[in-house]
Amino acid sequence: GIQVEQSPPDLILQEGANSTLRCNFSDSVNNLQWFHQNPWGQLINLFYIPSGTKQNGRLSATTVATERYSLLYISSSQTTDSGVYFCATAAGNKLTFGGGTRVLVKP
Amino acid sequence: GAVVSQHPSRVICKSGTSVKIECRSLDFQATTMFWYRQFPKQSLMLMATSNEGSKATYEQGVEKDKFLINHASLTLSTLTVTSAHPEDSSFYICSALDRTYEQYFGPGTRLTVT
Numbered sequence: 653g654i655q656v657e658q659s660p661p662d663l664i665l666q667e668g669a670n671s672t673l674r675c676n677f678s679d680s681v682n683n684l685q686w687f688h689q690n691p692w693g694q695l696i697n698l699f700y701i702p703s704g705t706k707q708n709g710r711l712s713a714t715t716v717a718t719e720r721y722s723l724l725y726i727s728s729s730q731t732t733d734s735g736v737y738f739c740a741t742a743a744g745n746k747l748t749f750g751g752g753t754r755v756l757v758k759p
Numbered sequence: 760g761a762v763v764s765q766h767p768s769r770v771i772c773k774s775g776t777s778v779k780i781e782c783r784s785l786d787f788q789a790t791t792m793f794w795y796r797q798f799p800k801q802s803l804m805l806m807a808t809s810n811e812g813s814k815a816t817y818e819q820g821v822e823k824d825k826f827l828i829n830h831a832s833l834t835l836s837t838l839t840v841t842s843a844h845p846e847d848s849s850f851y852i853c854s855a856l857d858r859t860y861e862q863y864f865g866p867g868t869r870l871t872v873t
Binding site: 752 | 793856
């Protein structure tokens with residue numbers, strides 16, 4: 653099956669800093685999603701981005717499908733950005749999740 | 760975005776009893792739903808794919824007789840953990856696939872078996 657690796661595993665940021673999270677995947681995919689899991693466990697959809705670039709407020713994402721990676725950019729980080737960020741990919745309908753990046757934004 | 764609900768959010772049960780968890784897509788129809796399990800500080804692991812009107816497809820290593828899945832309508836899938844034991848304690852999360860093939864997740868159910 654598809655292997656999904658995320659880096660870094662942990663990230664500590666000072667409020668206001670920018671950061672880049674990376675997701676590498678091992679095979680061609682037709683779906684790639686980024687999620688933020690909040691402290692209560694809810695996964696919040698950030699981006700559905702099998703290819704190209706999207707932006708939503710302070711967050712943006714880019715997927716280069718031919719090179720099998722995706723990047724999530726967080727700009728001007730806030731304490732509410734803390735939590736775990738997951739990327740997940742699928743070759744059909746079944747998502748395979750990466751191990752996540754645990755982000756802590758300090759005030 | 761689409762909304763998926765789960766009920767209950769938390770459940771504590773005694774060893775040997777069964778627990779049913781409901782997953783509903785509130786504002787869209789979902790022919791396909793998924794059930795995941797997440798242990799503390801780990802990623803989500805897919806347990807099974809639930810297809811409306813047909814049998815669920817289980818991932819390797821998941822006991823279908825222990826984790827019963829029913830997808831009787833386009834907005835409801837249920838997961839029943841039968842004869843629960845402490846090792847079944849976990850965070851169970853469902854998702855529903857919308858017509859654009861994006862998955863939306865429920866808030867999860869924290870199961871504790873004593």
